[in-house]
Amino acid sequence: MKIVVLAGGTSPERDVSLSSGSKIYYALKARGHQVILLDVYLGLDTDVPVTEALFEACVDWAKDIQAVSESHPDLSRLKEQRKDGGRSMFGPNVLTLCEMADIVFLGLHGANGEDGRIQAAFDLMGIRYTGTGYLSSALAMDKSLSKQLFAAAGIPTPKGISLKNGQSADSASLSYPCMVKTVCGGSSVGTYRVDRPEDLADVLADAYTFGEDVIVEQFITGREFSVGVIDGKALPVIEIAPLQGFYDYKNKYQPGSTIETCPAELSDELTRQLQGYAEQVFEALKLTSYARIDFMMDSADQSFYCLEANTLPGMTPTSLLPQEAAAIGMTFEDLCEELIEVSLARYERT
Incomplete structure (x- = not known):
């Protein structure tokens, strides 16, 4: 099969995704598939016409992928690598190559990859991809919504409250330690253990840098x-x-x-x-x-x-x-x- 492995992207889990993508890429190559590994955001910036012949090219698409570092990546300079300023989530030629593939293997993690947006775009374009659909992706990505669905289905989940940016929690009413999590984060990015009431405000301020919504959750x-x-x-x-x-x-x-x-x-x-x-x-x-x-x-x-x-x-x-x-x-x-x-x-x- 002709397969595009999509990785990278713009979430704090970018490096993890690239590592996942490279491992998937080599495994599928070893099975004899024609595979291209692409960074969904940076794409393939080339002046050469993009054709299906690229799937047969003798290229190691993963040779520059590095091991995951101890801290999540600095994304502030990523847009500078796009000549168009990064107006679209999809980099140059990404959609063109995905349309040529028999299936796209999604090696993406976190926001703009695991939250249903790319899945919805692919559904509209008739592009087949691995994993669940756009709606279930969005539900699972939002920890606040998914906890409500767990409770409705009788699945035990830690007690918690949801907060929006600018809201503060009554620290005296919470039990400690507790966990603070950005609602749509992953790989434990934006996840904190809070041991003392006096630390909660600073932790919330940091958590809000990853998104507008957080949950404060019972520590198990x-x-x-x-x-x-x-x-x-x-x-x-x-x-x-x-x-x-x-x-x-x-x-x-x-x-x-x-x-x-x-x-x-x-x-x-x-x-x-x-x-x-x-x-x-x-x-x-x-x-x-x-x-x-x-x-x-x-x-x-x-x-x-x-x-x-x-x-x-x-x-x-x-x-x-x-x-x-x-x-x-x-x-x-x-x-x-x-x-x-x-x-x-x-x-x-x-």
Whole structure:
């Protein structure tokens, strides 16, 4: 197949996306597909006519991709790399090449990639892509809306309040520690643990730099888990145990920062319960194709709480979904093929 892998973009998760995209690119190349890796924002700026021959060109499209750094990237200079000033999310020739492809593998993360906007544009243009549709992407991306849907479906989720930029919380009415999260962030960018009431105002001010909406959420003391779901069926549970702090951006993407155990050391009963919740979340958010669902388990009573759903989960060397797939004997190349197949099946059903 002719496949475009889209990565990069303009979210704080840009570097993570590029790392995911490069790994996907090499896996699909190894399977004999004709693959092009593109930065959705920078595109392919060339004076040479763009034709389908590019899919057959002897080019390593991922050779300049670097490892994910300890901190999220500085995006302020990104627009300077676009000759047109970056008026559109789609860089030069991106849409042209995506229209030529049999399918676009979305290796994007975060805003302007995982929030349904690109999915909606592709739907209007008749471009096939991996992952769920535009509406379910948007619902899952908005932590405030998704928590409401979890509650309506009877899926436990930490108690929380939603705030808009300019609003302040009554710090005295909250229990500490608590978590502050930008509503539409990912990779734990814009996520903070607040231990003291006097720190809340400064943390909120920083969180608002990532978006206009935040949630202040009950802190759950216990173990953290994630469950991948492919075509509605849960994969083995993986446990995430950071060596220091919580599962933040650094601990997610720096090798050796976190101990990950898959299958997680849980009883059969708790494993089935957690996988059941993951499949319920998949259904409640009207997800299709695949996703990864994150949970906490309260150490006091072993109750599970759903944190969020990731509709385009990471595919980096340290990412969770590939580890879960490996636990059932699926190689990374197998996983990439499977995600394409379940995504194409969505088009066959419509």
